Amino acid sequence: MNRHIHPVELALLLGLAFFLPLAEAPKNVFLFGFILFWVGRSAVLGNLGSAPLLFWLPLVGIVLLSWLSVLNLTGNKWTTFLNTLDFLSIALLTIAVARSQFSAHARTSILLSLVAGVLASLVEGELRGGRFPSLKSVGHVNQTAIYLAIACAVSLSAFLTATSKLQKLCALAVFCAFSLFIVATGSRNAVYALALTSVVLTFLFLVTKDWRRALTLLSLFVFGGVALTLLRVEFVVKQRDASRVSQSVVDEARLRLWRGGLLVVEERPVLGYGVGNFGVAHSSANLRRVIEGRGEPFSEGSFLFTDHAHNLTLNWLIERGLIAVLLLYVWVAFVLSITLREVRAHTEPFWPLSAACAVLVSTFCGLGNTSWHHEHGILAGLIIALGVSYVVRGSNRSSLLPRRDSAQDRCTS
Numbered sequence: 001m002n003r004h005i006h007p008v009e010l011a012l013l014l015g016l017a018f019f020l021p022l023a024e025a026p027k028n029v030f031l032f033g034f035i036l037f038w039v040g041r042s043a044v045l046g047n048l049g050s051a052p053l054l055f056w057l058p059l060v061g062i063v064l065l066s067w068l069s070v071l072n073l074t075g076n077k078w079t080t081f082l083n084t085l086d087f088l089s090i091a092l093l094t095i096a097v098a099r100s101q102f103s104a105h106a107r108t109s110i111l112l113s114l115v116a117g118v119l120a121s122l123v124e125g126e127l128r129g130g131r132f133p134s135l136k137s138v139g140h141v142n143q144t145a146i147y148l149a150i151a152c153a154v155s156l157s158a159f160l161t162a163t164s165k166l167q168k169l170c171a172l173a174v175f176c177a178f179s180l181f182i183v184a185t186g187s188r189n190a191v192y193a194l195a196l197t198s199v200v201l202t203f204l205f206l207v208t209k210d211w212r213r214a215l216t217l218l219s220l221f222v223f224g225g226v227a228l229t230l231l232r233v234e235f236v237v238k239q240r241d242a243s244r245v246s247q248s249v250v251d252e253a254r255l256r257l258w259r260g261g262l263l264v265v266e267e268r269p270v271l272g273y274g275v276g277n278f279g280v281a282h283s284s285a286n287l288r289r290v291i292e293g294r295g296e297p298f299s300e301g302s303f304l305f306t307d308h309a310h311n312l313t314l315n316w317l318i319e320r321g322l323i324a325v326l327l328l329y330v331w332v333a334f335v336l337s338i339t340l341r342e343v344r345a346h347t348e349p350f351w352p353l354s355a356a357c358a359v360l361v362s363t364f365c366g367l368g369n370t371s372w373h374h375e376h377g378i379l380a381g382l383i384i385a386l387g388v389s390y391v392v393r394g395s396n397r398s399s400l401l402p403r404r405d406s407a408q409d410r411c412t413s
Contacts, residue, residue: 002393003049004101009038010109013097017113017382020375021121021135021147031089031378038096049099052338055388056098058331059091065324069271075280083276090377097385101393107351107386111154114379115174118151122181133181138375145187146365147376149194152178153357154383156198156220160213161350179224191228193364195221197357208344253304254311254368260287260303261314272321279307281318312366328372335359335384342391355387 005013015030042048066084070077102110118135125134135144155178158171182190198221205214264281267273267290273281280286284305288298309315316325336359342352362380365371372380 001047001050002101003042003045003047003099005103005106006037006041009034009041009100010102010106012037013110013382014113016378017110018117018120019137020114020378021117021138022124024137027137027375031093035089035092035096038100049101051095051098051388051392052334054330054334055338056095058327058334059095061327062320062324063088063091065271065327066275066320069274069320072271073274073277075274075277080274080276083274086373087275087377090372090381093378094381094385097382098388098392100389102386102389107390110382110386114151114154114382118148118178133184135375141185142187142189142369143374143376145182145185145190146193146362146369146371147379148178148182148185149187149190149361149365150358150376150379150383152182152194153197153361154354157350157353157357160216161353183228189365189368192368193361195224196364197360200360201353201357204340204343250368256302256304257282257306257310258314260305261309261311261318263287263290265314265317266290268321269317270321270323272317272319272324275319278309278315278318279305282306282309308370310369312363312369312371315370332359332363335388338391339387351387351390353387355384355391358383358387 012030012034016027016034019026019030063084066087067081070081070084073080121135121137122133124136126132128134128136130136131141133144133148134141135147138144138147152175155171155175159168159175162168162171179194182194198217202214202217202221205211205217261278261282264287267281282305284300284303287303287305288300291298309318313325316328336356339352339356339359343349343356346352358380362371362376371377
């Protein structure tokens, strides 16, 4: 049963999209305002919309498991419970948007608001005198890089699926700008995530014999790699030096961090230590107890201690447990299956391709950092949900920008 997005809900989503990287308080007002209004109106209508079971059930399962791990703790349960609310808000937003019907105009408005929010936040950061690029609400430069990488992937999708020269030029300009912003962050992780996403998409287009898009992606990939090498960008030099030390693409610091994390996982493999408790689980004292309990000598210098794992899977294994990790990747696989199938079936599939890119970039960013939380988690969830909503019940499938909506596709109250 279709549930059309209400004008108030759309206005709240537009505000969220704009303020998401810019300001914490307005972002929260729009986020929770949308969730509360959506739930309340759905209760009044007796209509929660619809979405595939394998889309919403894993997200609900992850939230419930995080609460179950709170009950299993002997430490500070309240703080751990509060830490679970971040993913809860991402899950609720993602499910609500995916279960709603959007007009092409509404989807495009949200997209433009997202781009405007990033640009406004970058300008605000410059005026504030922060490090460029700076997204105030997103915070740390590594988190900013993940946010920009997701936005960059969406702009790449727009470029690949544009239907006119003007759209292509605008999308290419945004893509190039976001790419430069990512390089300016110095984040190797974000660049690798975009590169791996491009490889996956190129393979997809080769399999489907979409030679034009495959060649376009391959050209961008080669050009970007050559440019980064010739310009001797800071993070390229940093990666080369780190690889010489560790004899691996992974730097020595992360290897020491992950080595200790894997030992800690064995203590609570099913439900984990609770959300936000990585630092407690992976503390020097706890790791010493685990290692000496195995009858082995403990050397603190062999490990690195931080408050998160710099790896999505390891962080979730320690904090949420194996079942939650499996549910996450079941969800990722399902989203990729329905969106990429749609990409193969249509010639100009912007929203499904954007959703697939958001999943891929967020997951690949999780190889070297902790993704799927806070602002970039909300951004990924919003893009993915819009893509899934489009796949399940979308109209105007042939264009990125709206042409002419049917009467039933218009935003109704």
